[in-house]
Amino acid sequence: MKTDVETVSSLQDAVLQAAAHLYVWALKDIPQDLRDALADAAERETSVPGQRVLQTILRNVQVAEEERNLVCQDTGIAVYYCRVGEHFPLHPARIYQALYDGTERATVEHPLRSNTVHTLTRENTGQNVGYRVPIVHWDFVPGWDGLDVKCVPKGSGSESMSFLKMCTPADGVAGIKRFVLDSIVGAGGKPCPPGIVGVGIGGSADYAMHLAKEAIARPVATRNPDPLVAQLEEELTGLLNETGIGPMGLGGDVTVLHCHVEHADTHMTLNPVAVNYQCWAARRATAHVSPDGSVDYDREA
Amino acid sequence: MEHRLTFPTTEEAIRELCAGDSVLVDGHIVGIRDRTQIRIFDQGVEPPMDLRGAFLLHTAPNVRKVGEGRYEKLCIGTTTSARMVRFTEPLGRDYGVRAICGKGGLPDEAIVPMRRYGMVYFAIVGGAAALETTQIEEIEEVFWEELMPECLWKFRVKDFGPLTVAIDSHGSSLYHDVQESARKKLEALYERL
Numbered sequence: 001m002k003t004d005v006e007t008v009s010s011l012q013d014a015v016l017q018a019a020a021h022l023y024v025w026a027l028k029d030i031p032q033d034l035r036d037a038l039a040d041a042a043e044r045e046t047s048v049p050g051q052r053v054l055q056t057i058l059r060n061v062q063v064a065e066e067e068r069n070l071v072c073q074d075t076g077i078a079v080y081y082c083r084v085g086e087h088f089p090l091h092p093a094r095i096y097q098a099l100y101d102g103t104e105r106a107t108v109e110h111p112l113r114s115n116t117v118h119t120l121t122r123e124n125t126g127q128n129v130g131y132r133v134p135i136v137h138w139d140f141v142p143g144w145d146g147l148d149v150k151c152v153p154k155g156s157g158s159e160s161m162s163f164l165k166m167c168t169p170a171d172g173v174a175g176i177k178r179f180v181l182d183s184i185v186g187a188g189g190k191p192c193p194p195g196i197v198g199v200g201i202g203g204s205a206d207y208a209m210h211l212a213k214e215a216i217a218r219p220v221a222t223r224n225p226d227p228l229v230a231q232l233e234e235e236l237t238g239l240l241n242e243t244g245i246g247p248m249g250l251g252g253d254v255t256v257l258h259c260h261v262e263h264a265d266t267h268m269t270l271n272p273v274a275v276n277y278q279c280w281a282a283r284r285a286t287a288h289v290s291p292d293g294s295v296d297y298d299r300e301a
Numbered sequence: 302m303e304h305r306l307t308f309p310t311t312e313e314a315i316r317e318l319c320a321g322d323s324v325l326v327d328g329h330i331v332g333i334r335d336r337t338q339i340r341i342f343d344q345g346v347e348p349p350m351d352l353r354g355a356f357l358l359h360t361a362p363n364v365r366k367v368g369e370g371r372y373e374k375l376c377i378g379t380t381t382s383a384r385m386v387r388f389t390e391p392l393g394r395d396y397g398v399r400a401i402c403g404k405g406g407l408p409d410e411a412i413v414p415m416r417r418y419g420m421v422y423f424a425i426v427g428g429a430a431a432l433e434t435t436q437i438e439e440i441e442e443v444f445w446e447e448l449m450p451e452c453l454w455k456f457r458v459k460d461f462g463p464l465t466v467a468i469d470s471h472g473s474s475l476y477h478d479v480q481e482s483a484r485k486k487l488e489a490l491y492e493r494l
Contacts, residue, residue, distance in 0.1 A: 064431035073378030
């Protein structure tokens with residue numbers, strides 16, 4: 001029989017291996033919902049440069065598969081979303097260490113370009129890991145013994161197009177919509193459109209941006225369970241596609257694949273709105289880890 | 302219109318291109334990025350490579366070292382160009398560069414130098430690195446390895462593209478036109494919010 005120490009160590013190793021696999025998998029093989037959304041965009045696009053861009057994108061996804069290569073060279077900053085069950089037998093401190101080590105292992109073994117630098121000196125800090133990198137978001141689930149890890153490698157071109165505005169209550173919903181429109185027109189071709197526009201509303205300044213990032217990590221075209229928020233998603237998707245920014249900002253009908261919105265309740269005098277862009281290569285991959293260390297990989301989550 | 306061009310090239314060939322045209326590129330292209338250009342222009346270090354007639358690609362490639370100064374391609378894609386717009390004028394004026402290729406476009410301040418010196422901006426599809434890598438035949442030379450991956454790279458390419466001429470040497474920019482039209486549309490959209 002295994003001792004507790006052995007169990008912890010083998011479970012930590014399972015999470016490490018899952019993280020290493022997820023990081024590379026996400027970079028190479030984009031999810032089916034995204035492929036469908038890109039194919040649909042190519043059906044709808046009528047501009048000549050826009051059509052050229054979308055056909056190149058579809059060809060690229062195919063070539064990445066055939067050549068077993070990365071879809072995009074920007075291996076991003078590693079971001080993980082963890083849902084930890086109350087009874088999962090590995091402490092989050094060790095889960096974090098496993099994600100750190102797994103990111104490093106994938107970077108060395110593949111090898112992947114390392115992007116992580118010290119913010120002030122700009123010196124590279126190693127193998128896509130560093131101080132507070134990877135970035136890990138936590139959610140805890142009562143009465144459950146599993147762990148879900150979603151890896152979202154985030155490229156800098158789209159992450160640079162992040163915007164926050166503390167609207168006033170008097171700005172209302174119209175103010176929220178206007179800020180989203182202004183942000184996406186201002187971003188133009190820089191974040192590699194057509195992608196997913198993540199919008200976070202409510203909470204506080206930091207939490208609104210957190211929600212916007214959570215929104216881009218959802219499967220494309222999923223709708224918020226709150227009907228009011230889902231209606232806002234539909235409306236914003238339509239409005240954004242009327243701006244004419246088009247694929248890679250060269251002009252056209254498809255500026256965004258979809259707009260996703262996440263919300264939180266807020267202070268009576270606050271109306272925060274955050275925008276976080278996800279490029280067309282909206283990479284993500286998920287693993288479900290059981291308490292015995294077995295791992296199921298999931299393309300749909 | 303569709304074109305095929307071999308680089309390095311001439312001002313005459315560049316002046317043939319108009320915004321919206323599609324181009325496939327053969328020959329030699331040069332990989333360059335933020336730190337490479339900061340070294341040339343802010344630190345005053347002469348590039349160890351002739352850039353006359355050159356095609357510059359905004360890139361920081363994923364590579365594997367296979368020997369002294371020799372690298373094998375793993376995944377080569379293109380970065381956002383707008384950060385590097387201030388280098389457009391000296392690249393044309395001092396070094397005779399003919400084409401800058403990247404993703405996301407250059408702001409309007411690139412329009413005048415491109416017209417004056419006979420340069421173009423080619424829009425590539427950002428993120429389409431798997432395809433781009435197959436169009437790069439070989440990494441022929443690497444300078445300034447200490448800036449890895451933002452070195453000065455010389456690639457041999459075949460059928461590189463399709464690229465879109467997004468800013469031409471006659472004063473046209475698709476980015477300018479798209480922004481202008483989007484700003485007008487926004488005024489109408491605000492009415493419906």
